[in-house]
Amino acid sequence: MSYLELASISHYYFNEKHCTHALDNISFQVEKGHFISLLGPSGCGKTTLLSIIAQLISPTEGTIKLKGLPIDQHNISIGYMLQQDYLFPWKTILDNVCIGPKIRREWVTGDYDKAKALLAKVGLTDVVNKYPDQLSGGMRQRVALARTLMTDPALLLLDEPFSALDFQTKLILEAFMSAMLKDYQKTSLLVTHDIGEAIAMSDDIFLMRANPGSIHLHIPVPEHVRNLSPIEARKHPEYHQLFDQIWKEMNQLDTENDASLV
């Protein structure tokens, strides 16, 4: 039995004039501790899929099971990281990190120490009483990671969390995040349109196509690339091979899509 199971998820968006088919019959399974990437062009429903798994919206059809049980029957927390950090500018870093347990009404007195320990773990010790605008983009995204880990999420959903950062910070943060998540044995889903990022970070890649959003290909990342850190992985010859392969697939999808639109 897999840790996370998506069974024929379909989703439609309704409004007065249209009924848009956003996701079509998506099924896949994720093993515990694995890192999955959903790779695809913009508009292929990646973010919709994440929102469904995060239970922010409920799918029109299909079920999601976690450890064999429908996901809404668990009292678990699911971590969600967005394109930007979305730290609350009027709260201190410490209060930002502590927001999860407070919202979930699970606040215990030891949580301040836990938050400080997590901040230390992400390499930020002397910032607890600072405000988000006093931190750099990379630091803020690390605070956002600490905030997400604060509720011990059973599942981590990453919606292009590195896309707003400059390239160097992005590489450093990828490596850092990858190590952290391995350390904490977190099962994670990353949404991205960056082929390199998907290969460097994941165990499995699902290539998605648009109109309607569906899984086009399942691409396992070769064993010896998986076990490297993202920065090392980018140097591996098989990384480049895989990059080319995915690049061609995505171009092909693009031309098919263009042709169908004409």
Next chain:
Amino acid sequence: MIPKTTHPSYDVYLQRLAREKRLIKCGQFIIFICFFLFWEVSSRLHWIDPLIFSSPSRVANLMVRYLLDGSLWFHMRITIFETLAGFFIGTIAGIILAFFLWYSKRFSAIVDPYLVVFNALPKVALGPIIIVALGPGYSSIITMGAIICVIVSALVVYNGFHEVDANYIKVLQSFGASKWQNFKEAILPASLPTIISTFKVNVGLSWVGVIVGEFLVASKGLGYLIVYGFQVFNFTLVLYSLVLIAFLAALMYQGVAYFEKWLLKKLR
């Protein structure tokens, strides 16, 4: 910390800045003096009718007399109280209404046409009805001050609620936040600047409501003095009240402006 550096032309820049400030203050002072001087002189030389336009010296004399016999403070106190009460009630009711509009989309859709009508309606036209309904006293005047700003602040604040980045809500919802928690943790703090900006507008509006209310019904207060002065053709009294109102309204506006600065600094 950025190390302190300096440069010879920085001093020149600071001097120029200080000079500019002095010039502006100077200009403002000159306008002030000229206005009252011209008023006084033209009244004494009968360029304008002193019976209608009075003169600064007569207004000042009246002010001193009323200050000494206590009636200045008496009337001023009443009007200030009514204005502040109208301002607070109107603003707070507006924010609460904005909360309900935000909380329930259906509610907001249902009341939308009524809000449009009520917002477009000149609220002072409701004066007679309010006075008949609540009786000629403080309560109807305060209601006038409040009703004039409640809808417009509700609409502005509601708009502010909608402009808050939806991703903050997404963060909170991923932790399972309730609607009230969304409001408390993200919507309200993020729209505080909008809320404070309505304070500034409402100070002016509640003065309008209260003065009109006093015109209609009161037997004390600065608005009453204006109407009374008008009826007995004592325009020194009218101008005296007007000067006081201008001064107090400006003072309240400044008070709110300082409060805004302080709060924004606190919120950074």
